[in-house]
Amino acid sequence: xxxxxxxxxxxxxxxxxxxxxxxxxxxxxxxxxxxxxxxxxxxxxxxxxxxxxxxxxxxxxxxxxxxxxxxxxxxxxxxxxxxxxxxxxxxxxxxxxx
Numbered sequence: 001x002x003x004x005x006x007x008x009x010x011x012x013x014x015x016x017x018x019x020x021x022x023x024x025x026x027x028x029x030x031x032x033x034x035x036x037x038x039x040x041x042x043x044x045x046x047x048x049x050x051x052x053x054x055x056x057x058x059x060x061x062x063x064x065x066x067x068x069x070x071x072x073x074x075x076x077x078x079x080x081x082x083x084x085x086x087x088x089x090x091x092x093x094x095x096x097x098x
Contacts, residue, residue, distance in 0.1 A: 004040035004078035006086065018044040018073065025077060043073040046097050057096045065089055 008020040021043055024036040046054045051069050058065040058074075067074045081089070 004042055006083060008042045017047065018042060021075075023075075023077075037079075040078045041075040042078065043070075043075050044093065045073045048097055054093070054096055058092060061092060065092060 004020050008018070019042075021041050022038070023041045024038050044054075045051070051072050051074050055067060055069055055074055058067060066080070067076045069075070076089075
């Protein structure tokens with residue numbers, strides 16, 4: 001929760017719209033394909049472009065930033081974020097949105 005709270009603080013302080021959500025995600029394949037893992041996701045809802053455009057530009061940037069789309073919002077899984085990258089990710093989001 002700490003990383004999610006710190007990242008969402010950065011997001012909201014920079015003027016973006018969104019929320020922090022307690023969530024669960026699937027592990028994927030391997031030995032735990034049906035297991036849900038608890039996590040927190042940070043949701044960003046872009047106002048000036050579509051969420052698909054934001055996701056694509058982040059994914060195709062260098063380095064790629066991976067997030068998923070749900071309900072017209074871009075979701076970042078707190079488990080996959082490194083605190084040292086928060087500033088760079090937000091600068092990328094701001095430069096794309098503005």
